[in-house]
Amino acid sequence: MPRRLLDRPPTLSIQEALAKARDPDAYIADDGKAEIRICAGTACHASGRLEVREAFAAELSGRGLTETVRVVETGCHGFCEEGPIVVLRPRGVFYPHVRPEDVPKIVEASVVNDDVYQKRLYKDPVTKQRIAHEKDIPFYVGQGRRVLGLNGKIDPYSIDDYLAHGGYQALAKALAGDDPEAVVETITRSGLRGRGGAGFSTGTKWGLARKAPGDTKYIICNADEGDPGAFMDRSVLEGDPHEVLEGMIIAAFAIGAGEGYVYVRHEYQFAVDRLRHALAQARERGILGEHVLGCDFSFDVHISEGAGAFVCGEETALMASIEGRRGMPRTRPPYPAVEGLFGKPTNINNVETYANVPWIINNGAAAFAAQGTASSKGTKIFSLTGKIANGGLVEVPMGATLRHVIFDIGGGVSSGHHFKAVQLGGPSGGCLPESLLDESIDYESLTAAGSMMGSGGMVVVDDSTCMVDFAKFFLMFTAEESCGKCAPCRIGTGHLVDILDRICAGKGELADLDRLEVLARVIKNGSLCGLGQTAPNPVLSSLRYFRDEFVEHIVEKRCRAVVCRDLVQYRIIPGNCTGCQRCVQVCPTGAITGPRAEAHNLDPEKCIKCRSCYEVCRFDAIAGDAIVIESRGENAR
């Protein structure tokens, strides 16, 4: 069903329509002017960016600079650990952890003068050097930002910013080509694979939906980012919503869909708000709605807010949810490409997948395929969190090593502890030990290692994390989020939690390890959807690489990370205790007693291991190290 353009020379008309879509008077961010860019991502917001923005506005107006220097609120800069982040253009001076009281000094140094305010510059945790410019910070140097290219540069509320930076050129190009088949072909040849976790070829998926019979077809963007510890999709939607929208419109053109949905978590209010704004702007400028850019192609997008169910990240469950039913998955086939939303052929991709599409159309399949490994092309965004020095959002080419991401970009483990494991792929993924850090990041290698690419959560843990407790954490999550439709997942995950609970409490037996493995295999093979099929991965990978910790819990009743409550005790070291009474004051159960200036006593019978005394001793008390948490019986050795 080839689509014909309206009766004008195609290329000209579309380019004209695109040119007309731009407001010539709009303010354009990042085009070489003096500009103060404040990150308005969720983490920076939580760290106080509103106060910082007000402080800048007040300072600029006090100095009569409001006309010459604009304050622009951008999407996520990615370096979330350092928020609120402010970058001063055009020189790119980077100020992390900005507080309102720093603002006058920053304006004086870097806006009025061509200097830097040394005291607030970023300090490299490894070299202890102050670094002035964004481009020189190791966290950014090691990355290859493509999907995140405009994140932190443009105002997500401004379609003009996006247009001025080459936005919607890919859509114009695809429409001008007037050949949906060719678009599918380009995406297929690029080697783009689903960024939501499963890694299915995007082009093949589009091709199936295109070939499926029927006049009504749908496009869905899966933004139900449910993995705890993953926030890539939210940041892309918050920082550059038009990039995702452009990808969706191109996909709609390619498969012949007239309507689309973005299914987004209701918790992501910033993302919903910016997306809603983007949709309204795109409609206003003729990029969405009837006759997109003047062509004989119409497409519109609805927002569907998820109501909080992890399983709705699974495509068939997600569609059930949009249809107003319980978000439960169904058997496949039929696949959504044939029988999807409301029974019609539907193409469903993840946010990051759509966000890759404009680049591929603009630069060609070969350029995209040039980056990455034999089977995994392009880049992947990870949210790097946990016990890491430089946490945040990281985009690297496929094929980069885990070591590169964690140590070169992330700066390694924070707080003087030792690296223990990296957890990839959220509750469906697995933990990889130090010996596998030189693995390349691609779909096949990670799966072979017992983990998975997943949606891009990357949580680093150090020797203060207990691997048994960590595995239990993920299983508790999946057990709770299991929709209950199929028995292996509903009942099996609960039993896995029970066994792990027993081991953590020091009541396990060695036969439990075999039980875990057998049960895990049953759940993997017998579950209906991806949630159940991958739920045992955290247990299996932990057993594969950290079996000795499980054995230690069972045989020695010892938790080396001093996490498992039943296996640890709190103790006051009499020689270190100055008798300052701070711990006595905070103890909720009266377990600590003793007169001022004399070493205190801790009654293990009354102690509920709430950690208050430990913290107060570290931060408030004179001694600082008089209270220890240790494995049971350790002081007897």
Next chain:
Amino acid sequence: MAVKARSRRQPDDVSGTPVPADPWPEIMRGLEGGRSDLVPVLQRVQAAFGYLPEDSVRRIARWLKLSESEVFGVATFYAQFRFTPPGRHHLRVCLGTACHVKGGVQMMETLERRLGVGAGQTTADGEYDVERVACLGCCALAPVVTLDEDIHGQMSVLQLQELLDAETSA
């Protein structure tokens, strides 16, 4: 690290207390009354009342021509919906992966000890309700506790206690 982002919910815009005249026209505005309107309409009802009152479920069922059990079935499936009035203040503890490895569990226990209620419950005086969330998505600030609209990051047991002290004495 704590930031006042927006003022707290006013005591009278939650349940039990007067809700603006008749919220229903606003709730149904722009919806066609089809099956796929069910989740959006539940979300709007909860936004208007703070929870899903029993008679609202009945009303939605009639409007969408579904059985009440079907509406309840959908509403109970999703974590967003609650069936009892919320407390005047809303405490959320993030128990996502990053928060877990940085002590999120201790935050939850501190709240349970101080308030005498656990996740999903409301204190007897209707002052606080406590909720556990799977991930708030600001993992760099772990562990995170939110009080109404304010996000408190990099919390410790002591800081959380100080926060509650300040709230209860205010």
